[in-house]
Amino acid sequence: MEELRNSVARKEVIAEELTKYGLFLYRALRLSFIGDKAFYTWMVILTVISMFGLRAYCNQLVGGLATTGMTDQVSWGIYIANFTFLVGMAAAAVMLVIPAYVYKDEEMHNIVIFGELLAVSVMIMCLLFVNVDLGRPGRFWHLTPVIGLFNFPVSMLSWDVVVLMGYLLINAHVCGYLLYMKYLGRKPNKWLYMPFVFLSIVWAISIHTVTAFLYVGLAGRPFWNAAIVAPRFIGSAFTAGPALMIIAFQIIRKVSGYHIGDRAFHLLRQIVTISLLISLFLFGCEVFKEFYSQSLHGSSARYLFFGLHGHNALVPWIWSAIIMELAATVILLRPMEKGKAGFGWLNLACILAVVGIWIEKGPGLIIPGFLPTPLGEIVEYVPSFNEVLVCIGIWAFGTLMFSWMLRLAIPILSGKFHKLEGE
Amino acid sequence: MSDLNHENNSTTGDTSSGPDSDDSRKVFQPLTRRSFIKAGTLGAFFAGGSGLAMLPLHRFKSDTSFSEYFQQQYERLTPEKMERVLTRIEKSVKDSYGVDATVKDPKPLPGVQYAYALNIGRCVGCRRCVHACVEENNQSRDPEIQYIRVLDMPKGTLDVERSGHYYEPEKVPQEGKYYMPVQCQQCENPACVKACPVRATWKDKDGIVVIDYNWCIGCRYCEAACPYWARRFNFATPRIPKDKINKDMAYLGNRIRPRGTMEKCTFCLGRVRKGLLPKCVEACPTGARQFGNLLDPKSVIRHILREKRVYVLKEEVGTRPKFYYWFDK
Numbered sequence: 001m002e003e004l005r006n007s008v009a010r011k012e013v014i015a016e017e018l019t020k021y022g023l024f025l026y027r028a029l030r031l032s033f034i035g036d037k038a039f040y041t042w043m044v045i046l047t048v049i050s051m052f053g054l055r056a057y058c059n060q061l062v063g064g065l066a067t068t069g070m071t072d073q074v075s076w077g078i079y080i081a082n083f084t085f086l087v088g089m090a091a092a093a094v095m096l097v098i099p100a101y102v103y104k105d106e107e108m109h110n111i112v113i114f115g116e117l118l119a120v121s122v123m124i125m126c127l128l129f130v131n132v133d134l135g136r137p138g139r140f141w142h143l144t145p146v147i148g149l150f151n152f153p154v155s156m157l158s159w160d161v162v163v164l165m166g167y168l169l170i171n172a173h174v175c176g177y178l179l180y181m182k183y184l185g186r187k188p189n190k191w192l193y194m195p196f197v198f199l200s201i202v203w204a205i206s207i208h209t210v211t212a213f214l215y216v217g218l219a220g221r222p223f224w225n226a227a228i229v230a231p232r233f234i235g236s237a238f239t240a241g242p243a244l245m246i247i248a249f250q251i252i253r254k255v256s257g258y259h260i261g262d263r264a265f266h267l268l269r270q271i272v273t274i275s276l277l278i279s280l281f282l283f284g285c286e287v288f289k290e291f292y293s294q295s296l297h298g299s300s301a302r303y304l305f306f307g308l309h310g311h312n313a314l315v316p317w318i319w320s321a322i323i324m325e326l327a328a329t330v331i332l333l334r335p336m337e338k339g340k341a342g343f344g345w346l347n348l349a350c351i352l353a354v355v356g357i358w359i360e361k362g363p364g365l366i367i368p369g370f371l372p373t374p375l376g377e378i379v380e381y382v383p384s385f386n387e388v389l390v391c392i393g394i395w396a397f398g399t400l401m402f403s404w405m406l407r408l409a410i411p412i413l414s415g416k417f418h419k420l421e422g423e
Numbered sequence: 424m425s426d427l428n429h430e431n432n433s434t435t436g437d438t439s440s441g442p443d444s445d446d447s448r449k450v451f452q453p454l455t456r457r458s459f460i461k462a463g464t465l466g467a468f469f470a471g472g473s474g475l476a477m478l479p480l481h482r483f484k485s486d487t488s489f490s491e492y493f494q495q496q497y498e499r500l501t502p503e504k505m506e507r508v509l510t511r512i513e514k515s516v517k518d519s520y521g522v523d524a525t526v527k528d529p530k531p532l533p534g535v536q537y538a539y540a541l542n543i544g545r546c547v548g549c550r551r552c553v554h555a556c557v558e559e560n561n562q563s564r565d566p567e568i569q570y571i572r573v574l575d576m577p578k579g580t581l582d583v584e585r586s587g588h589y590y591e592p593e594k595v596p597q598e599g600k601y602y603m604p605v606q607c608q609q610c611e612n613p614a615c616v617k618a619c620p621v622r623a624t625w626k627d628k629d630g631i632v633v634i635d636y637n638w639c640i641g642c643r644y645c646e647a648a649c650p651y652w653a654r655r656f657n658f659a660t661p662r663i664p665k666d667k668i669n670k671d672m673a674y675l676g677n678r679i680r681p682r683g684t685m686e687k688c689t690f691c692l693g694r695v696r697k698g699l700l701p702k703c704v705e706a707c708p709t710g711a712r713q714f715g716n717l718l719d720p721k722s723v724i725r726h727i728l729r730e731k732r733v734y735v736l737k738e739e740v741g742t743r744p745k746f747y748y749w750f751d752k
């Protein structure tokens with residue numbers, strides 16, 4: 001009898017919780033569409049750009065990957081370049097998670113959720129970039145264990161699928177849980193999120209390391225088959241990620257009025273500075289190894305930096321990247337001015353660092369890995385217009401996702417969006 | 424890119440959730456007529472937009488039937504299922520190319536490990552092997568996919584960067600050159616097989632590295648992994664004139680590939696598993712190309728390995744090719 005009553009009571013509690021959650025989702029949906037003109041303009045612009053990207057992708061579905069600039073010689077292009085760069089951006093959320101949760105830094109605690117939401121939106125972009133690169137995207141289900149045939153643990157690509165999906169789920173869980181508890185006005189249960197926070201710290205390093213190992217594992221590609229690729233990935237990710245956050249958080253602060261203290265920016269600035277210095281050091285190590293010995297294995301690097309046998313498509317890009325990164329270093333090493341000027345310089349440095357690193361570890365890593373080909377051929381890769389449109393569409397869609405998540409998260413965190421009394 | 428966009432937005436001033444305007448409370452108010460009009464407008468905008476965006480899809484021609492889409496990987500197919508798959512492929516070749524082909528699934532012969540040997544001193548660079556291969560294996564002709572690449576090498580170097588890929592002299596061989604054909608090396612430890620995330624490619628029992636074209640998702644990781652640049656991708660739907668189609672097809676071999684999948688040399692498995700020679704061996708006018716069973720002590724391959732000066736390409740990458748280059752003593 002007692003047992004029966006308990007189970008009935010339990011069922012009632014579950015039903016009640018589900019109703020609350022349903023109501024939350026309904027309100028969140030409504031909130032997503034509430035906003036002033038600026039909000040609507042911003043969201044509509046992003047939607048329209050995303051749809052141009054979708055249209056370009058439909059063109060690709062009809063014409064096949066022949067609509068891209070890729071060839072048998074350079075068989076991965078700007079899609080995989082963007083993917084590689086973005087995995088780093090997602091991993092960089094850990095640079096907020098460590099100070100916020102491990103060192104219990106109050107200032108960082110206010111913004112850590114934004115970092116995690118950024119990681120979630122960037123992960124979605126990563127998955128889209130992988131998917132648009134597939135010759136037969138409909139067969140994505142072959143990667144599902146049991147019904148498909150997942151070549152785990154042999155294939156590094158299968159590892160990448162595991163860690164990327166895992167990272168997406170961990171971050172979505174932590175943000176979703178904390179935001180929902182705040183909406184309910186309940187104190188979050190440590191055991192339901194702290195283990196995942198610590199897991200996410202290890203996991204963040206792993207997503208970028210595994211992504212590096214995708215390339216490092218290929219003995220036939222000397223440019224990638226180097227132990228330094230993974231450390232360089234981590235260094236550049238912890239530069240570009242926090243640099244983008246510095247810019248994004250200033251915008252959030254300005255647009256929403258949500259409190260983000262200057263100290264948070266100073267901390268992020270230090271992270272960017274140190275990571276950039278480490279990045280440049282590792283970069284220098286690689287340049288030395290590639291050039292000093294004058295071995296034939298340095299051909300890809302020679303193609304990248306100086307051009308090879310009259311082919312030099314990447315040369316202006318990589319030198320621009322180097323100049324941008326050096327300029328960012330000089331700006332960041334100077335003491336920061338007080339007030340607006342300080343932030344102006346900081347933003348400039350951050351933009352230079354992000355763009356420089358995008359070039360260096362996107363196209364600057366992927367394309368020279370293929371050239372010269374294992375049979376010594378050089379075929380320049382230039383992305384097609386359609387391919388570029390798909391990329392722009394995915395970037396717009398990622399930004400749309402992030403803006404939407406912020407639309408919900410900011411009112412929740414500032415206590416404006418919460419359940420009603422007595423619910 | 425996106426950060427610049429953000430910058431633009433920051434100049435547009437406060438939005439809804441700003442400190443003064445707290446309209447997040449609106450979600451607690453009942454829906455009004457206005458909300459429905461707004462929802463309708465947004466819905467129409469979204470539906471219209473996606474419609475326009477997906478307009479190109481009306482030109483989409485699916486070459487995939489329901490049963491093909493859900494077909495399992497090769498090693499998981501029972502003989503009965505395989506029978507149905509082969510019939511279906513014959514029918515689809517008929518539908519798409521108007522040709523009556525027979526598609527078989529020849530199995531590896533017991534006690535056989537195939538290997539290839541190429542006399543680097545004999546090759547004259549005529550590329551007859553390249554063209555015979557294309558005719559045998561039903562590769563796309565436009566753009567033409569070739570499995571064999573013949574490098575024209577200046578004497579005195581092994582550096583492939585100094586080779587010519589697209590040489591077209593009046594007469595071959597040319598003075599001061601030697602010729603090095605490269606194709607799939609059917610490695611004992613194939614880098615491509617390790618790379619594949621879905622096991623769409625594997626080393627069969629007779630040592631031939633094969634691809635299940637139906638299972639391949641087209642990620643091209645194997646193509647990046649191969650140290651011999653032996654794999655090819657179908658960026659476009661293969662185009663072959665009807666009268667050029669080889670009607671004798673093998674499931675893991677020379678059947679016409681779907682778009683978006685990988686392909687490569689299979690030592691002409693449809694032929695060699697019947698006891699014939701690969702087409703490139705037959706086509707070679709100088710006898711530079713030899714083929715046989717590594718496990719048979721009397722085979723020509725074993726003779727060459729025993730008696731000649733033999734080497735493999737890129738031994739340092741650890742793939743252990745079963746494609747040997749040799750020269751006479």
